[in-house]
Amino acid sequence: MRDLTVGYGQTPVLFDISLAVNRGEIVCLLGRNGVGKTTLLRSIIGLNQPTKGSISFGGQDITKAPTYKRARQGIAYIPQGREIIPYLSVLDNLKMGFAASGKKGNRIPSEIFDFFPMLSDHLSRQGGLLSGGQQQQLAIARGLMCNPQIMLLDEPTEGIQPSIVQEIEDTLKRINEEKGITVMVVEQKIEFARKLAQKFFIMEKGAIVERGSTEQLTNDLLHRYLAV
Numbered sequence: 001m002r003d004l005t006v007g008y009g010q011t012p013v014l015f016d017i018s019l020a021v022n023r024g025e026i027v028c029l030l031g032r033n034g035v036g037k038t039t040l041l042r043s044i045i046g047l048n049q050p051t052k053g054s055i056s057f058g059g060q061d062i063t064k065a066p067t068y069k070r071a072r073q074g075i076a077y078i079p080q081g082r083e084i085i086p087y088l089s090v091l092d093n094l095k096m097g098f099a100a101s102g103k104k105g106n107r108i109p110s111e112i113f114d115f116f117p118m119l120s121d122h123l124s125r126q127g128g129l130l131s132g133g134q135q136q137q138l139a140i141a142r143g144l145m146c147n148p149q150i151m152l153l154d155e156p157t158e159g160i161q162p163s164i165v166q167e168i169e170d171t172l173k174r175i176n177e178e179k180g181i182t183v184m185v186v187e188q189k190i191e192f193a194r195k196l197a198q199k200f201f202i203m204e205k206g207a208i209v210e211r212g213s214t215e216q217l218t219n220d221l222l223h224r225y226l227a228v
């Protein structure tokens with residue numbers, strides 16, 4: 001992403017953001033409420049259009065590509081609040097992933113249940129009846145159905161009990177290691193981000209103000225940019 005400027009209406013929200021994520025990395029994007037983290041992820045998948053700057057993915061300029069094409073090119077977006085369809089079954093929610101990938105298919109690949117064994121016990125249940133943590137796992141699994149090269153996750157641990165947070169951390173690590181999928185995760189839970197990611201970006205007021213490897217994520221930085 002180079003010099004990306006994005007706004008809502010006339011109001012700019014992201015200012016000249018440049019960042020790079022390497023294939024196979026796990027990176028986290030940190031920052032207080034309202035600094036523009038969600039807008040940044042939405043810009044990568046094409047739900048917000050930049051007024052300036054460019055985005056390239058796998059060597060291709062995707063700045064003007066529609067969202068569905070970005071999904072087919074291998075970008076999966078797991079939105080804040082999960083956005084699973086509450087009245088559809090778990091199975092049908094998973095199948096939405098086929099639609100996003102543009103491929104026809106009817107059988108859920110067994111690896112989905114290997115990464116998320118819980119889902120196989122609840123296939124006929126309405127998505128909305130799952131717990132928050134289970135819905136989050138379903139949302140990640142749905143993203144994985146598109147066979148992505150990169151997964152963008154927006155606060156996957158928000159409002160989720162600690163045991164499931166740990167499970168999600170382990171599963172994302174496995175997905176990254178076993179499938180080589182790049183991961184970009186927006187997080188408020190610092191310990192989760194620290195354990196998972198190799199690289200961090202800190203945002204403030206629509207700009208990236210600090211970046212580095214997670215070993216360089218000092219308490220001083222956390223205090224300055226993240227403490228409320």
Ligand SMILES: Nc1ncnc2c1ncn2[C@@H]1O[C@H](COP(=O)(O)OP(=O)(O)OP(=O)(O)O)[C@@H](O)[C@H]1O
Nearest residue numbers: 008009013031032033034035036037038039040080
């Ligand atoms: N649909 C919208 N229309 C107008 N302004 C918006 C819209 N969505 C977000 N904003 C504004 O853009 C700014 C950045 O919002 P964004 O949701 O990207 O922040 P965030 O860092 O993800 O916040 P949070 O930590 O609360 O999820 C905020 O000032 C917000 O009020």
Ligand SMILES: [Mg+2]
Nearest residue numbers: 037038039080
């Ligand atoms: Mg957000």
